[in-house]
Amino acid sequence: MPTDQIIKQVMSEFKQIDKDRLCKLSDDMYKEMEKGLSGKKSSLLMIPTYIHRLPSGSEAGNFLALDFGGSTFRVILVKLIANDSPVIKSTTIIMDNKMKSVAGEELFDHLAQCVADFVKKESLEHTEIPLGFTFSFPMQQSSLCYGTLVRWTKGFKNANVVDENVAELLNRALSKNEVTKKIKVVALANDTAGTLVAGCSKYANCHAGVILGTGTNAAYSEKVSNVSSLAGCSEKMVVINMEWGNFGEMGHLADLLTDYDKQLDAASNNPGNQLYEKMISGLYIGEISRLALLSRAEAKVIFSDDIPDLLFKENSLDGAAVSDCISSENGVKAVFPTASPSDVVAVQEVCIAVSDRAAKLAAAGIYAIWLKRDKDEFTVAVDGSVFLKHATFSKVMRSTLQELGCSVSLEVASDGSGLGSALIASIA
Numbered sequence: 001m002p003t004d005q006i007i008k009q010v011m012s013e014f015k016q017i018d019k020d021r022l023c024k025l026s027d028d029m030y031k032e033m034e035k036g037l038s039g040k041k042s043s044l045l046m047i048p049t050y051i052h053r054l055p056s057g058s059e060a061g062n063f064l065a066l067d068f069g070g071s072t073f074r075v076i077l078v079k080l081i082a083n084d085s086p087v088i089k090s091t092t093i094i095m096d097n098k099m100k101s102v103a104g105e106e107l108f109d110h111l112a113q114c115v116a117d118f119v120k121k122e123s124l125e126h127t128e129i130p131l132g133f134t135f136s137f138p139m140q141q142s143s144l145c146y147g148t149l150v151r152w153t154k155g156f157k158n159a160n161v162v163d164e165n166v167a168e169l170l171n172r173a174l175s176k177n178e179v180t181k182k183i184k185v186v187a188l189a190n191d192t193a194g195t196l197v198a199g200c201s202k203y204a205n206c207h208a209g210v211i212l213g214t215g216t217n218a219a220y221s222e223k224v225s226n227v228s229s230l231a232g233c234s235e236k237m238v239v240i241n242m243e244w245g246n247f248g249e250m251g252h253l254a255d256l257l258t259d260y261d262k263q264l265d266a267a268s269n270n271p272g273n274q275l276y277e278k279m280i281s282g283l284y285i286g287e288i289s290r291l292a293l294l295s296r297a298e299a300k301v302i303f304s305d306d307i308p309d310l311l312f313k314e315n316s317l318d319g320a321a322v323s324d325c326i327s328s329e330n331g332v333k334a335v336f337p338t339a340s341p342s343d344v345v346a347v348q349e350v351c352i353a354v355s356d357r358a359a360k361l362a363a364a365g366i367y368a369i370w371l372k373r374d375k376d377e378f379t380v381a382v383d384g385s386v387f388l389k390h391a392t393f394s395k396v397m398r399s400t401l402q403e404l405g406c407s408v409s410l411e412v413a414s415d416g417s418g419l420g421s422a423l424i425a426s427i428a
Contacts, residue, residue: 013258013292014353019403021256022364026404028252029368033242039228043249044242048227049193049219050144052235054200055423058082064129064183065421066115066170069136069191070154070214070283071095073111075118076415078422090418091118097155104161104169112173116180128182131174132425134417135166136191136215138243144428147188153245153274154215154283187421187428191383192219193239194420199381199413201423206379208369209413209420212362212393213384216281218242220369244365245277253279256357260291267314276365280358282319282386289325289354290317293347302346308336323390325351352392359396366397367406381413388412 017025029044036046065076072092079087093114099107119125138150149162161169167185174180189197196209196219208220222240224230230238247253253275257265264278264287265271278284294311297303303311310316317335324331325347332344339347366380387394398410413420 013260014357017256017357017360022360022367022400022404025252025361025364026367026371029244029247029365030371032247032250032252033368033372036242037222037227037240043246043252044244045138045140045150045246046227047139047141047241047243048230049189049239049241050141051189051193051197051239051424052224052237053427054197054221055427057201059423059426061426062124062129063422063425064115064119064131065134065194065418065425066111066131067134067136067191067194067417067421068111069134069417073114074418075115076418076422077118077122077124078419080422080426086419086422088415088419089122090415091121100156100158102158104158104164105173107158107161108169108173109176111170112177112180115174115183116177119183120179125179126182128184130186130425130428131183132187132189132194132421132423132428133167133170133185134189134191134194134421136211136217136417138246139166139188139190139241141188141241144187144424145185150243151270151273153270153277155269157269187424189421189424190217190219190241191417191420192217193241194418194424195381195383195413195416196220196239196420197423198416198420199379199411201419202413203379203381203411205377206381206411207373208366208378208380208408209416210362210366210380210382210387211384211417212281212382212387214281214283216245216277216362216384216386218244218365218369220373222372245274245281247365248275248279249273258288258292260288260295263291264288276361280362280386282384285354285358285386286317286319286322287315289322289351290315292350292354293317296346296350302343303336303338306338308338310336319386319390322351322355323393326355326391355390355392356396358386359393360400363397363400363404363406366401366408366410367404370406370408375407377407377409379409379411381416382410383413383416
């Protein structure tokens with residue numbers, strides 16, 4: 001198929017989202033934010049995190065953080081030095097897929113053992129150290145150290161965790177381990193709140209945090225007076241965890257869903273939920289691209305001689321591979337060695353279409369936060385592999401925000417979820 005026809009076909013399936021449609025999406029999300037804050041039914045949970053103040057820079061001491069919420073998790077030791085840069089040590093553990101479905105107690109025992117292994121390596125066993133627990137799943141909090149899991153996402157389905165206080169589950173596991181029995185969870189946050197707090201330690205006008213990695217979410221600072229569940233609270237500010245990945249549950253994204261989005265959703269652990277996340281995050285953009293490429297291959301539009309086995313394997317194409325394909329012909333060849341010149345064009349066009357759509361949708365979400373904050377200028381701290389490593393994602397996001405007239409600055413929050421969680425523990 002000629003190159004121009006390939007491009008035209010891809011564009012017809014992955015509808016080009018113009019400025020008016022993005023503004024409509026942002027307005028819909030803004031309204032969902034308002035409903036969530038007022039206690040009305042909304043696709044956005046708008047959860048108060050009970051973080052009422054932000055770091056001043058005078059915090060000091062040793063703090064641990066456990067950053068748990070995706071394909072990897074980390075244990076971090078942060079030595080805070082008043083009015084100076086922190087000293088950070090960490091270890092990263094790959095999450096074995098089988099751990100995503102074991103009983104909840106076994107999962108938390110595994111997390112506690114990883115903390116034990118790390119503190120032994122740092123010669124801090126049997127030491128009393130406050131721990132900030134970054135738990136990056138939908139969570140309903142009633143205090144800084146009490147939060148129940150609303151539902152699992154990102155492929156996790158461990159039993160006996162939903163509706164339980166995850167801080168207590170981890171404390172229970174830590175107390176059973178001789179090495180960690182003096183370590184206690186003092187603060188509970190998700191990665192997005194942690195990213196916001198970490199951003200605040202670096203950027204004076206930081207009022208939002210966004211994660212764009214395996215999953216996606218956003219948090220921002222809100223007036224307590226706007227949060228119905230905090231009526232009577234004497235604090236002025238609270239960080240709100242939006243859980244924006246579930247936007248679309250009320251049909252706001254229906255016209256943008258392709259057949260591939262619908263296939264992915266139907267095959268997922270949570271059909272009908274997390275639709276916004278499924279169109280944006282690294283866990284899903286590879287699978288959407290795979291489904292689109294497989295459809296073309298089966299129609300003999302590409303790979304007409306021999307369809308690569310990779311395309312028949314669910315979740316075989318990840319966000320990193322999508323980025324590599326966009327970057328160069330060699331990137332496509334590394335993933336699909338038998339690709340012809342026209343196959344290379346088709347693969348790149350599909351990956352670009354899926355990625356650009358994701359970046360524009362993410363930008364529209366930030367635009368909604370900007371509207372909610374009365375269109376003031378502020379910094380958004382961003383973390384996550386898709387934003388940091390994808391070939392074009394951050395560039396498209398920035399250009400989209402500029403097109404929308406949104407006066408925010410996107411800045412990288414290096415080690416946001418780890419450092420942020422430790423900082424939250426330091427002000428608990």
